[in-house]
Amino acid sequence: MPGFFVLEDRMSRAERLLQLMQELRLHRYPVAGQMLADRLGISLRTLYRDIASLQAQGADIRSEPGLGYQLTPGHQLPPLMFSEEEIEALMLGARWVANQSDPDLASAAQHLTAKVEAVLPDKLRHYLASVPLLVAPSRQLLPVQADMALVRQAIRRSRRLHIHYQDLKGLHSSRTVWPLAIAFFDQVRVLAAWCEERSDFRHFRTDRLGQVELLDSPYPGGRQVLMQRWRRHQGLDGS
CATH class of the missing domain: 2.30.30 (SH3 type barrels.)
Known part of the structure; x- marks a missing residue:
C-alpha cells in the first residue's frame, strides 16, 4: 500500500477538506466512511479527523450509525466574508477572463463565480451579481487555433x-x-x-x-x- 500513503501525503489538508465537502454534497443519503476515505485516498483515521475538523468549523455533518456520514440537506459552507472591493476585484477578473480567453478558461471563470456566490451571505451575493465594473468586448483579439x-x-x-x-x-x-x-x-x-x-x-x-x-x-x-x-x-x- 505505499502508493496509497504517497497520495495522502501529497494532497494538502485544505484541498482535502474542500474535496470531502464536495463528496458529501454529491450524496443525498449517508455514505460510508470507508467509501469516502477511498475516494479521497486517505485512511479512515484521517477521515475521522477531517470530519471532526469540518464539524468544528460549522459544517452540519451527521453520523448515522451503521450507514455513514451525511451533510444536512441545504447546508452550505460558512459564509465567506469579502469586502466590497474584494468582490469587485474578483468579478472584474472573472469578467475579463470570460471575455478575453478561450472557451475552457471562460467556462472556468463562470463556474468560479457560481461557487463563490453559493457560499456568500445574501447581502454580498446580491452585490456580486451587480458589481458595476464592466469589461468591454475585445474585437481585436486574434483567433487561436491551437488547443x-x-x-x-x-x-x-x-x-x-x-x-x-x-x-x-x-x-x-x-x-x-x-x-x-x-x-x-x-x-x-x-x-x-x-x-x-x-x-x-x-x-x-x-x-x-x-x-x-x-x-x-x-x-x-x-x-x-x-x-x-x-x-x-x-x-x-x-x-
Missing part, C-alpha cells in the same frame, strides 16, 4: 510540448518546447518556453500556433526551476 487547454495542462505538469509554428515571416517550423507561462496582452497571447532546437528561451504567439502535442516526458527541473531561469534571462530577478 490551449492542452498547452495549460503541459505547463501545470511540466511536460514537453511538440508544436507547429508560423513566424512573422510566414516560415513554418516544428519543434519541442518546455512551456512555462502564458502572457495575456490586449491583442495577443504569448507562450513563454524553452526551445530544444534553439537551446534558448523563445516566445511564441498563440495565434501562430498550429497543432500541439502533449508529450509523455516531463522536462528536467520542473516549471518552478524553469521559471527562475526565465526570470534571470529576462532580467526580472532583481539582480
Whole structure:
C-alpha cells in the first residue's frame, strides 16, 4: 500500500477538506466512511479527523450509525466574508477572463463565480451579481487555433510540448518546447518556453500556433526551476 500513503501525503489538508465537502454534497443519503476515505485516498483515521475538523468549523455533518456520514440537506459552507472591493476585484477578473480567453478558461471563470456566490451571505451575493465594473468586448483579439487547454495542462505538469509554428515571416517550423507561462496582452497571447532546437528561451504567439502535442516526458527541473531561469534571462530577478 505505499502508493496509497504517497497520495495522502501529497494532497494538502485544505484541498482535502474542500474535496470531502464536495463528496458529501454529491450524496443525498449517508455514505460510508470507508467509501469516502477511498475516494479521497486517505485512511479512515484521517477521515475521522477531517470530519471532526469540518464539524468544528460549522459544517452540519451527521453520523448515522451503521450507514455513514451525511451533510444536512441545504447546508452550505460558512459564509465567506469579502469586502466590497474584494468582490469587485474578483468579478472584474472573472469578467475579463470570460471575455478575453478561450472557451475552457471562460467556462472556468463562470463556474468560479457560481461557487463563490453559493457560499456568500445574501447581502454580498446580491452585490456580486451587480458589481458595476464592466469589461468591454475585445474585437481585436486574434483567433487561436491551437488547443490551449492542452498547452495549460503541459505547463501545470511540466511536460514537453511538440508544436507547429508560423513566424512573422510566414516560415513554418516544428519543434519541442518546455512551456512555462502564458502572457495575456490586449491583442495577443504569448507562450513563454524553452526551445530544444534553439537551446534558448523563445516566445511564441498563440495565434501562430498550429497543432500541439502533449508529450509523455516531463522536462528536467520542473516549471518552478524553469521559471527562475526565465526570470534571470529576462532580467526580472532583481539582480
